[in-house]
Amino acid sequence: MLCKDLMNRPVETVQPHETVQAAAQRMRDANIGLLAVCDARGRLVGVITDRDITVRLCAAGGSPVDTAVEDVMTPDVVRCATSDDLHVAEDLMMRERKSRIVVTDDQDRLAGIISLSDVATQAPQEAARVLRQVAARELLGPHGTRPAT
Amino acid sequence: MNAGELCIREVVTALPEDTAESAACQMREGHVGDLVVVNARDGRNLPVGIVTDRDLVLKVIAVGRQPAEVRLEQIMGQVLVTVDEHTEISAVLDGMKENGVRRMPVINAEGGLIGILTYDDMVEWFAEELAAMVTLVHKEQRLERTLDR
Numbered sequence: 001m002l003c004k005d006l007m008n009r010p011v012e013t014v015q016p017h018e019t020v021q022a023a024a025q026r027m028r029d030a031n032i033g034l035l036a037v038c039d040a041r042g043r044l045v046g047v048i049t050d051r052d053i054t055v056r057l058c059a060a061g062g063s064p065v066d067t068a069v070e071d072v073m074t075p076d077v078v079r080c081a082t083s084d085d086l087h088v089a090e091d092l093m094m095r096e097r098k099s100r101i102v103v104t105d106d107q108d109r110l111a112g113i114i115s116l117s118d119v120a121t122q123a124p125q126e127a128a129r130v131l132r133q134v135a136a137r138e139l140l141g142p143h144g145t146r147p148a149t
Numbered sequence: 150m151n152a153g154e155l156c157i158r159e160v161v162t163a164l165p166e167d168t169a170e171s172a173a174c175q176m177r178e179g180h181v182g183d184l185v186v187v188n189a190r191d192g193r194n195l196p197v198g199i200v201t202d203r204d205l206v207l208k209v210i211a212v213g214r215q216p217a218e219v220r221l222e223q224i225m226g227q228v229l230v231t232v233d234e235h236t237e238i239s240a241v242l243d244g245m246k247e248n249g250v251r252r253m254p255v256i257n258a259e260g261g262l263i264g265i266l267t268y269d270d271m272v273e274w275f276a277e278e279l280a281a282m283v284t285l286v287h288k289e290q291r292l293e294r295t296l297d298r
Contacts, residue, residue, distance in 0.1 A: 024211035050182075050206045053206050054173045054182075054202040055177045058173030
């Protein structure tokens with residue numbers, strides 16, 4: 001199975017200059033915890049999650065109406081390609097301790113997203129192994145430790 | 150296996166009058182995505198609510214409020230579902246399904262907080278049990294084949 005066969009799309013997006021409040025509203029309305037950040041030309045420039053907003057805005061005393069998405073997003077996006085085997089996404093989840101992996105096409109444009117729960121429906125046994133690794137992120141560094149900016 | 154044996158004992162706690170900003174700082178420093186709100190009474194921590202990073206995003210940031218100006222008692226859930234430390238894991242799972250929650254504070258007979266149990270912790274435990282059973286079946290099958298010869 002390839003990543004493009006299992007990925008979810010469309011992916012909810014937000015632009016880098018929008019406010020964090022706008023991003024939070026989109027997360028609420030779509031009932032999701034991650035948005036892809038794309039510039040005006042549609043290029044993927046980052047992702048923003050519940051955790052990013054909590055750690056980099058709430059904890060830092062920032063204002064949700066005066067802070068831009070690009071100031072709290074994670075610019076280094078863990079990604080795989082649409083043509084990659086699903087195992088590539090699973091390995092990335094374990095190595096990077098992330099429960100969601102962004103999928104891009106051969107021109108590096110945003111194509112979809114694969115989450116741990118997608119893997120779980122496809123391969124329950126495999127999912128348990130991945131989950132164990134991913135869940136450890138809150139207890140282990142360095143991936144669980146994010147910049148305190 | 151019961152709730153007290155499986156739960157995470159290093160649970161991060163906060164008081165109802167603490168701010169969303171200080172809760173976010175605790176989540177950052179403790180590398181966790183949730184904390185238990187408690188009332189301290191007679192040397193015990195009595196759980197009164199749970200606040201997650203998602204609560205901060207939806208109930209503070211999405212509505213454009215300043216994290217330093219929101220108290221946890223204003224955003225934590227109205228009803229807290231706790232579980233006694235002696236409850237069997239299968240019963241905990243039923244309780245989570247019934248109440249639609251993914252995490253429960255674990256309490257002792259006096260109502261004091263001793264830890265937190267999450268859905269992910271339980272999935273991991275069930276997965277390990279299942280893997281152990283599969284290994285046992287394989288061993289038995291090998292033994293049978295050996296004896297048949």
